[in-house]
Amino acid sequence: MKKFVLICLVAVLTCALSLCLLVGCKDSDKEAVLEVGGDVQLLDGVELDYDSMFFDDFTDGVSKDNWYIGKHSWGANGNGGVVPQNVNYTDDGVLVLTGNGEYYTSGNVRGVGQRKDGTLTGAALISKFVTGAGRYEVKMKILPRLGACSAFWTYAYDSETMGNHEIDIELPGGKTTGIISFQNVLNTNYITERENQSQDVSVSEVTDGKLNTLADGQWHTYGFDWYTVENGETFSGETTERDTSLGRVVYYIDGKVTAISDVFVPYYQVRLWLGVWFPNNAGFVGTANFETDCMYVDWVRYTPFKNQAIVEYAPALSGEMASDSEYPSAPVATTLVNKVANGDFEFAAKGATNSGWEYNIRVFTSEETNAMKQKIRDEHPDYSPSQVNDAYNELRKQMQGAAPSAYCTVSDGIGLQYSCGVRVTQIGLVSQIIDSIFEGSQLDFSFAAMGKGTVSVVFLGNGDDMVGEEVLTVDCSDWATFSKDFVAPKGTRRVEIEIFCTGEALTVDDVALRWGGIQ
Numbered sequence: 095m096k097k098f099v100l101i102c103l104v105a106v107l108t109c110a111l112s113l114c115l116l117v118g119c120k121d122s123d124k125e126a127v128l129e130v131g132g133d134v135q136l137l138d139g140v141e142l143d144y145d146s147m148f149f150d151d152f153t154d155g156v157s158k159d160n161w162y163i164g165k166h167s168w169g170a171n172g173n174g175g176v177v178p179q180n181v182n183y184t185d186d187g188v189l190v191l192t193g194n195g196e197y198y199t200s201g202n203v204r205g206v207g208q209r210k211d212g213t214l215t216g217a218a219l220i221s222k223f224v225t226g227a228g229r230y231e232v233k234m235k236i237l238p239r240l241g242a243c244s245a246f247w248t249y250a251y252d253s254e255t256m257g258n259h260e261i262d263i264e265l266p267g268g269k270t271t272g273i274i275s276f277q278n279v280l281n282t283n284y285i286t287e288r289e290n291q292s293q294d295v296s297v298s299e300v301t302d303g304k305l306n307t308l309a310d311g312q313w314h315t316y317g318f319d320w321y322t323v324e325n326g327e328t329f330s331g332e333t334t335e336r337d338t339s340l341g342r343v344v345y346y347i348d349g350k351v352t353a354i355s356d357v358f359v360p361y362y363q364v365r366l367w368l369g370v371w372f373p374n375n376a377g378f379v380g381t382a383n384f385e386t387d388c389m390y391v392d393w394v395r396y397t398p399f400k401n402q403a404i405v406e407y408a409p410a411l412s413g414e415m416a417s418d419s420e421y422p423s424a425p426v427a428t429t430l431v432n433k434v435a436n437g438d439f440e441f442a443a444k445g446a447t448n449s450g451w452e453y454n455i456r457v458f459t460s461e462e463t464n465a466m467k468q469k470i471r472d473e474h475p476d477y478s479p480s481q482v483n484d485a486y487n488e489l490r491k492q493m494q495g496a497a498p499s500a501y502c503t504v505s506d507g508i509g510l511q512y513s514c515g516v517r518v519t520q521i522g523l524v525s526q527i528i529d530s531i532f533e534g535s536q537l538d539f540s541f542a543a544m545g546k547g548t549v550s551v552v553f554l555g556n557g558d559d560m561v562g563e564e565v566l567t568v569d570c571s572d573w574a575t576f577s578k579d580f581v582a583p584k585g586t587r588r589v590e591i592e593i594f595c596t597g598e599a600l601t602v603d604d605v606a607l608r609w610g611g612i613q
């Protein structure tokens with residue numbers, strides 16, 4: 095018996111020892127392997143050139159020495175371009191890049207592309223210096239709405255060779271699955287417009303579920319390491335022709351590798367770009383169904399690699415740039431972004447129609463049905479039950495056949511202090527959908543109202559299934575302010591604000607859903 099125990103013990107120890115050796119071996123292997131989901135690290139033999147590092151934390155605003163501010167447009171489908179008015183900074187050194195979506199109506203910003211009304215206008219900085227192989231990093235909060243492309247990229251175009259030397263980190267991703275969301279990021283490198291590799295990466299997959307959405311209102315560091323040559327490869331930088339499999343681009347978020355590309359790696363000097371723009375292409379980044387939101391940048395860093403050849407090139411500027419007087423001259427204060435488009439209803443005074451609000455007719459509640467039938471019975475005591483039903487059905491048909499404008503009015507003079515507001519009567523339903531609000535989002539909902547009804551935030555999940563609801567009840571004869579803080583429940587992917595009347599009328603103004611991100 096003792097002998098048997100001893101044999102077992104020896105066997106267990108031997109197994110444990112060999113397991114340790116195996117694991118140890120694997121661990122040391124892993125340190126040398128650069129893989130998707132692993133930690134970012136430099137390729138063997140490559141060193142960072144700290145002496146030539148560029149770093150900007152925007153503490154003194156936007157440096158005229160370092161950056162151009164874009165004032166032009168690009169993109170096949172037309173937009174308002176990128177404009178200097180959308181570039182700002184805070185007194186604690188955060189660059190604020192504003193994007194105005196389809197529901198922008200305030201009219202102070204004018205577009206410089208096909209759109210002139212301020213809709214689909216973004217913001218971009220373009221480096222005055224040129225860069226090459228090296229480590230590129232940006233600490234930012236992306237603009238968390240669909241339709242706006244938050245991006246960090248390098249770019250040079252050579253019309254003689256049709257060379258398009260470009261490396262992109264773009265959000266939101268999802269174009270390969272058709273589900274555009276901030277759960278994906280796009281990592282793309284090009285050497286010509288057609289020769290590119292685009293990787294549409296699920297952030298959750300590469301972080302083992304630690305990070306599920308990048309629309310979380312938190313700082314993340316996005317970066318890529320651009321190698322023009324790897325071990326065993328040679329490239330002198332003196333020719334514009336080369337093997338398309340040379341070099342490597344390693345993309346990462348918060349130090350975790352999201353994608354690696356070893357084809358179509360650029361090899362020209364480029365400019366560094368940073369910004370938010372509107373591709374106006376639903377299949378690429380979704381539709382910009384919002385009014386205004388922001389991308390925030392804490393800092394940008396470029397650290398060249400030592401001994402990595404590059405084709406020397408001075409990339410032409412691809413459009414007009416802001417004049418010195420158009421640079422932001424004083425810091426701005428930032429507040430939590432109001433996710434509601436045109437919550438003050440003042441667009442009505444300007445004659446705008448594409449405001450984000452929708453006007454519909456809702457179904458009757460059972461209480462309303464009962465009350466209507468009772469009224470018919472009271473007015474016609476001689477009616478049989480089927481005659482009451484017929485009369486009710488006729489009335490319902492009439493009411494539901496009307497135009498929504500019979501029950502939903504947006505106009506001047508009915509809002510707070512005689513401003514513009516919205517009034518809902520009978521079976522009117524005023525609503526607005528707000529995308530990219532995920533579970534755990536901290537929300538502060540508020541509005542002013544008068545009359546009788548409800549104003550709700552409905553939480554929608556996959557397939558727009560309702561996963562929760564916050565209902566605020568209004569019953570007052572004069573204007574009052576209503577507010578409530580809450581956290582988006584599990585499964586939330588977007589929300590809908592719904593305004594119902596439950597009495598004579600409900601008038602609402604200054605609707606705000608302020609988003610504090612996911613804590």
Ligand SMILES: [Ca+2]
Nearest residue numbers: 438509513514
């Ligand atoms: Ca108003």
